[in-house]
Amino acid sequence: MNKAELLNWIIFAVCAVSALAVYSSYAKTADIIQPGRKNPVAFSPEQYGLAFETVEFTTADGIRLRGWFIPAPGGEAGRTVIFCHGWGSNRGEMLRDTHFLAEQGFNLLYFDFRASGESAGAISSVGYLEMRDFDAAYDFLKLNRPHAAEQV
Incomplete structure (x- = not known):
């Protein structure tokens, strides 16, 4: 593997890890701002x-x-x-x-x-x-x- 191919793989890996981090952050934020609704109200x-x-x-x-x-x-x-x-x-x-x-x-x-x-x-x-x-x-x-x- 020459230096150009190695550099391409490194760039691909960095992009993949970055995309995974962005997606994970988005998914966790969605869980926080859209919590599972506890309904109906169990006690009165x-x-x-x-x-x-x-x-x-x-x-x-x-x-x-x-x-x-x-x-x-x-x-x-x-x-x-x-x-x-x-x-x-x-x-x-x-x-x-x-x-x-x-x-x-x-x-x-x-x-x-x-x-x-x-x-x-x-x-x-x-x-x-x-x-x-x-x-x-x-x-x-x-x-x-x-x-x-x-x-x-």
Whole structure:
């Protein structure tokens, strides 16, 4: 094998490895921004004997989000916790471990981020777009549950 052939093989190998790296990066990124949706939501406030309202609101960029508002047993005045589930999860997963806070006098707002649970959307940004989702949840409280929005 002469030097020209060897150089051609080296160039081919570098191009093949580079193409594989680009493809692997693309595939992993697609998995991150398009997580497998956990739907249906497996847990509900009804399972824990909690009074609740199913709520729906829209983000500034037009994505419809769904969730639950669970008022504190004594009424909505007081402290409110807005729950934000993790990537690849949904509001039901949070409810399972936090529902007891309603009995402690907290209003609870659970919602599914975009591309999660029962909310619309197909792409997760792992933070950037989800800030809009949280803002929409807080705006929902201020508009529809002003007493609950006083201490978030």
